[in-house]
Amino acid sequence: MPRLGMAPxxxxxLIDATIQCIHEEGVGRASVQRISRRAGLSPGxxxxxxxxxxxxxxxxxxRLNKRLSDETIRRMHQAKTPRDRLWAIIDAxxxxxxxxxxTVDAWFALWGKVREIPELQRVHRVYEAxxxxxxxxxxxxxxxxxxxxxxxDALGAMIDGLWAKAAQPTTEIDADAARAVxxxxxxxxxxx
Amino acid sequence: MPRLGMAPxxxxxLIDATIQCIHEEGVGRASVQRISRRAGLSPGxxxxxxxxxxxxxxxxxxRLNKRLSDETIRRMHQAKTPRDRLWAIIDAxxxxxxxxxxTVDAWFALWGKVREIPELQRVHRVYEAxxxxxxxxxxxxxxxxxxxxxxxDALGAMIDGLWAKAAQPTTEIDADAARAVxxxxxxxxxxx
Amino acid sequence: MPRLGMAPxxxxxLIDATIQCIHEEGVGRASVQRISRRAGLSPGxxxxxxxxxxxxxxxxxxRLNKRLSDETIRRMHQAKTPRDRLWAIIDAxxxxxxxxxxTVDAWFALWGKVREIPELQRVHRVYEAxxxxxxxxxxxxxxxxxxxxxxxDALGAMIDGLWAKAAQPTTEIDADAARAVxxxxxxxxxxx
Amino acid sequence: MPRLGMAPxxxxxLIDATIQCIHEEGVGRASVQRISRRAGLSPGxxxxxxxxxxxxxxxxxxRLNKRLSDETIRRMHQAKTPRDRLWAIIDAxxxxxxxxxxTVDAWFALWGKVREIPELQRVHRVYEAxxxxxxxxxxxxxxxxxxxxxxxDALGAMIDGLWAKAAQPTTEIDADAARAVxxxxxxxxxxx
DNA sequence: TATGAATGAGGATTCATTCAT
DNA sequence: AATGAATGAATCCTCATTCAT
Numbered sequence: 158m159p160r161l162g163m164a165p166x167x168x169x170x171l172i173d174a175t176i177q178c179i180h181e182e183g184v185g186r187a188s189v190q191r192i193s194r195r196a197g198l199s200p201g202x203x204x205x206x207x208x209x210x211x212x213x214x215x216x217x218x219x220r221l222n223k224r225l226s227d228e229t230i231r232r233m234h235q236a237k238t239p240r241d242r243l244w245a246i247i248d249a250x251x252x253x254x255x256x257x258x259x260t261v262d263a264w265f266a267l268w269g270k271v272r273e274i275p276e277l278q279r280v281h282r283v284y285e286a287x288x289x290x291x292x293x294x295x296x297x298x299x300x301x302x303x304x305x306x307x308x309x310d311a312l313g314a315m316i317d318g319l320w321a322k323a324a325q326p327t328t329e330i331d332a333d334a335a336r337a338v339x340x341x342x343x344x345x346x347x348x349x
Numbered sequence: 350m351p352r353l354g355m356a357p358x359x360x361x362x363l364i365d366a367t368i369q370c371i372h373e374e375g376v377g378r379a380s381v382q383r384i385s386r387r388a389g390l391s392p393g394x395x396x397x398x399x400x401x402x403x404x405x406x407x408x409x410x411x412r413l414n415k416r417l418s419d420e421t422i423r424r425m426h427q428a429k430t431p432r433d434r435l436w437a438i439i440d441a442x443x444x445x446x447x448x449x450x451x452t453v454d455a456w457f458a459l460w461g462k463v464r465e466i467p468e469l470q471r472v473h474r475v476y477e478a479x480x481x482x483x484x485x486x487x488x489x490x491x492x493x494x495x496x497x498x499x500x501x502d503a504l505g506a507m508i509d510g511l512w513a514k515a516a517q518p519t520t521e522i523d524a525d526a527a528r529a530v531x532x533x534x535x536x537x538x539x540x541x
Numbered sequence: 542m543p544r545l546g547m548a549p550x551x552x553x554x555l556i557d558a559t560i561q562c563i564h565e566e567g568v569g570r571a572s573v574q575r576i577s578r579r580a581g582l583s584p585g586x587x588x589x590x591x592x593x594x595x596x597x598x599x600x601x602x603x604r605l606n607k608r609l610s611d612e613t614i615r616r617m618h619q620a621k622t623p624r625d626r627l628w629a630i631i632d633a634x635x636x637x638x639x640x641x642x643x644t645v646d647a648w649f650a651l652w653g654k655v656r657e658i659p660e661l662q663r664v665h666r667v668y669e670a671x672x673x674x675x676x677x678x679x680x681x682x683x684x685x686x687x688x689x690x691x692x693x694d695a696l697g698a699m700i701d702g703l704w705a706k707a708a709q710p711t712t713e714i715d716a717d718a719a720r721a722v723x724x725x726x727x728x729x730x731x732x733x
Numbered sequence: 734m735p736r737l738g739m740a741p742x743x744x745x746x747l748i749d750a751t752i753q754c755i756h757e758e759g760v761g762r763a764s765v766q767r768i769s770r771r772a773g774l775s776p777g778x779x780x781x782x783x784x785x786x787x788x789x790x791x792x793x794x795x796r797l798n799k800r801l802s803d804e805t806i807r808r809m810h811q812a813k814t815p816r817d818r819l820w821a822i823i824d825a826x827x828x829x830x831x832x833x834x835x836t837v838d839a840w841f842a843l844w845g846k847v848r849e850i851p852e853l854q855r856v857h858r859v860y861e862a863x864x865x866x867x868x869x870x871x872x873x874x875x876x877x878x879x880x881x882x883x884x885x886d887a888l889g890a891m892i893d894g895l896w897a898k899a900a901q902p903t904t905e906i907d908a909d910a911a912r913a914v915x916x917x918x919x920x921x922x923x924x925x
Numbered sequence: 926t927a928t929g930a931a932t933g934a935g936g937a938t939t940c941a942t943t944c945a946t
Numbered sequence: 947a948a949t950g951a952a953t954g955a956a957t958c959c960t961c962a963t964t965c966a967t
Contacts, residue, residue: 188941314511334502359931397930584929584963
């Protein structure tokens with residue numbers, strides 16, 4: 158069965174299985190055995206492609222972040238005005254594909270493991286830094302200089318807070334509700 | 350060593366040890382053995398007072414929530430104006446005692462286990478409902494009727510988001526920074 | 542609460558609780574804690590009256606045997622003929638009080654622990670020897686000399702086998718069914 | 734060390750170790766650790782092949798029953814007359830291989846766990862039903878219609894009773910003694 | 926006499942990882 | 947490239963026992 162060039166496919170299979178597994182059974186239940194079985198592969202394969210379980214989790218968070226980052230960049234490129242750029246960031250985070258329950262769950266669960274897995278922390282910091290940087294750049298043309306930081310942090314906190322809320326099993330928050338919150342608040346927070 | 354009436358003391362000892370353990374070693378490393386050793390007690394004692402580990406975790410989240418709730422109530426009672434009541438809620442969440450790293454870490458880690466432990470989910474929902482209710486009541490006199498919900502949700506998301514950020518090991522957020530964000534944003538979000 | 546002369550009462554309470562506990566939850570689940578709770582007493586009391594758990598189990602089997610033995614003696618005293626004496630033994634074993642499910646269960650369960658608890662083995666051997674002796678004495682006048690042993694052993698095996706069957710949770714054997722089996726077989730096995 | 738197709742061998746190794754362990758140390762001492770060590774394997778292997786300890790115990794009883802059943806069938810096929818078929822059943826149960834102390838011990842010990850492990854109960858019931866059915870069919874041509882049940886039950890009880898007695902550590906019963914009992918009783922119980 | 930707090934050893938089980946095939 | 951057999955450490959939990967009160 159082994160063929161050439163299977164690496165990317167296998168990696169994707171395993172990462173997807175990890176996300177599903179975390180979503181449906183919880184991180185605590187997301188063992189190598191369960192993940193690989195769900196991927197239709199054997200437990201040994203994880204070591205082959207990711208060295209160990211930590212490697213798989215790190216790769217999973219990396220992919221999650223990459224998807225979000227790609228979507229953000231794509232949308233920001235299309236944006237014409239500073240305000241549009243800000244909305245591009247927000248919309249990227251709450252677009253149905255990335256705000257889907259399994260994605261949000263896995264993201265939140267891995268975030269919770271940051272403290273235990275140093276490499277995961279590094280990956281998370283990259284995401285965090287990029288979001289913060291994007292927000293500050295987008296906010297800068299829209300508010301007085303001394304308000305750039307607090308406004309960017311407020312918006313970042315709202316994004317994270319709404320994601321965290323969406324990761325709860327009984328949540329009532331969905332993408333539209335989240336965007337409505339921003340729609341109400343955003344213009345008031347910016348200077349005219 | 351066995352004495353009478355030790356129950357409340359022992360419970361507190363174990364809950365405190367749980368918080369410390371999660372803070373210093375991570376939830377994944379917070380085993381019954383390690384928690385009880387840190388409390389200066391034996392592993393068996395957990396079953397004695399909390400039935401099992403889940404019981405201990407649930408009791409821990411309950412206590413965390415209670416502390417926050419008590420502080421919120423205390424501050425809201427002292428508040429004179431609607432705006433003061435809103436700040437009471439915010440200040441309660443970012444008062445140094447409750448915003449201390451170990452508290453925030455444990456709170457975040459347990460939040461991450463909500464999906465796996467049903468009873469934890471119940472406890473978390475109570476906290477969430479109370480915060481939302483408090484925010485709505487406090488916001489109502491300060492904004493137009495149709496804006497009560499989005500504004501309350503925005504503020505709630507900001508609180509959660511800042512807590513979540515504070516729970517990261519490399520965070521730069523502290524209580525003052527968090528409050529500064531609210532100070533900048535709050536008045537603009539409210540109607541005059 | 543401690544009063545004088547409670548010893549016999551407490552012992553009986555604990556032995557009865559042991560029998561009930563074994564019957565309702567299985568020997569494996571019959572822990573000191575559960576037994577004492579069912580007796581309305583504290584776990585420590587077992588050490589007080591029986592030294593340790595083995596002591597309690599031994600006392601329980603002893604009492605079970607004693608009840609059976611007393612009943613057998615009582616009935617044998619009333620018997621007039623050799624054949625009556627044989628039936629006295631059989632009837633004693635299948636009289637509703639001693640053939641009750643909880644008694645049979647406990648008896649069978651403790652029998653299964655004989656291999657692990659030497660003192661239990663000793664107690665069991667006493668019962669076994671007495672039953673065998675009673676059977677042989679009763680059978681002797683009723684069969685040729687060389688048939689005393691096999692007939693007595695056959696009857697003993699039937700008694701034990703029916704008890705063992707009665708100890709199964711889904712058994713269809715009751716006292717009447719058991720006696721019917723003897724009624725059919727006994728006379729044919731004896732010489733006329 | 735891992736090789737392919739080890740499953741049947743490993744299963745047999747573990748089942749045999751279980752029987753030996755029960756025989757030499759008692760069911761209470763037959764822990765997964767001890768069983769697997771005796772099999773020259775690691776504790777984790779039990780989960781691999783039998784899911785959990787219950788699975789191993791069930792598989793053990795199943796194998797014990799199968800051996801007995803195979804032997805019974807083999808002997809019954811060779812039997813020419815109804816009376817031979819009856820003796821085939823008896824002989825199968827008391828043939829030295831199956832009446833060996835370790836087999837009898839394990840069988841008796843597992844029988845004692847029937848109440849606690851539902852699946853074990855199911856397996857036991859199958860054995861019981863087969864034995865009863867075999868006895869009734871064999872007895873039918875040899876006694877009056879209304880005596881089929883009591884005679885079959887009497888013989889079944891004798892078999893179980895002798896096995897139970899043989900399972901006692903200090904027993905004096907061996908295969909020959911058991912067969913002698915049947916030799917004495919059988920013809921008298923049957924109609925001529 | 927009786928309690929129940931506390932211990933710590935031992936049990937079953939789960940799991941990441943290794944490695945021969 | 948991929949498998950899955952096997953390991954053994956770690957975890958949670960149960961339990962008999964001890965002991966101050």
